[in-house]
Amino acid sequence: MRASFASEQTYRQLTDALQRGVYGPGARLPAERTLAAQYGVSRETLRNALNRLADEHLVESVVGSGWFVAPEVVGEPPSVLQTFTEMARARGLRPTAHVLRRRVRTATLPEADQLRIPPGADVLDLVRLRGMERTTICLDETVMPLDLAAPLQDADLEDRSLYEELETRCDVRVHRSVYSVRAEVADTYLAAQLGVTAGWPVLVGEEVGYTDAGRPVLVGATRYRGDAYRFQADLFRPV
Template identity: 55%
Template sequence: MTTGTASTQAYEQLARDLTVGRYAPGSRLPGERELATQLGVSRATLRLALSRLESEGILQRSAQRGWFVPTQVIGEPPSTLQSFTEMARARGLRPTARVIRQEVRPAGMDEAAKLRIAPAAPVIEVDRLRGMDGTPVCFDVVVVPENRAAALATADLTDASLYDVLRERCGIEVHRSAYTLMAESADAELARLLGIGAGAPVLVGDEIAYTSDGTPVLIGHNKYRGDAYRFEADLFRRA
């Protein structure tokens, strides 16, 4: 068998294994020596197959840690405001949320200005680790004025959609969001929460959400894994 034929067969077998879910999104493949033995090829031949899968975006390589299956990338449809839960379900994925912090505290000066409330007025802060199909994807911090959503302080937000809770328990319907996005590197604590390496890229989104009458009801600060989130938008030139 020629090297090219062996490489093609190894590529096809690995592609089948990945298609049927033998290796889950975010997981690491066995070491090259073990994988080559399983497929009955040399390591040089295996690397040709792995490199082909990498070029197609099916695998990712880490020089220190080996070969990984990319996590499923989520993204906002152009010009559509969706909650994290809605994004996950639209892709057939199971959204999860682990509450890390849920408390009432005084608003900071910047928060008060954005929410149009008095400085030090009570706000509810909710910090959650959001995931999809068991994979951590986002660390999410939300701040809401207590006088507009008091029920949020005691609501069960584990695996819940915040937009749904605001609508059903507080009578608040989010209409639009002013959103900014930038790139950062994960610090040690964020890396631990998201299951990535310290210094890995993350996308940081800051938002102010409004009701249809223009009242600000929510400040959001979201940090997404850089390999798991894509933001899309329709852009138009002025006439």
């Protein structure tokens, strides 16, 4: 009975700390030994409380790295093409974008095929780190035909929606997207950018964006922290 009470009390104290923002979204919790001493309980009692919080998706354990507060989880509504900026705003959060790379180069053969442009044609290659408030969510890589995206070469794309900038500056509106999702693990570089450890699970959303006339205008790959993104879709059986 005493152990059960201690576990319940520790659970409530940890829940209160999370609600007060003592440990922010995505933050690493102190080591179990430190937390157990802080709350005056055994590590087994502490772990019972942490496992209960994990069942509620408030914290998560990463083997070899410890316990982490769950970040804000984002995801598109089923069957709706929604930009990262729109996802953040829908949750009352401030979207952020930091440009890591912007350059003009020649298209690779797969890119030329997807964008329906001549092999070797110029494209604008853009890489940005996206986040919501203080939480880093994803690394976004987008390639666009330069004849369409030329006005973006010198545009301020910090903390901006790429879809909105395309529409405003280039008169190009992305009408639909062919989208696929696959899993991978973060290498050292990606882990450093996303603020996680190497080997962390990553969800990769790959897309080709089209205008309403059916012209492909961008190809992209967005690498989301696996603990910060959920993909939803409506699936129908044929009649």
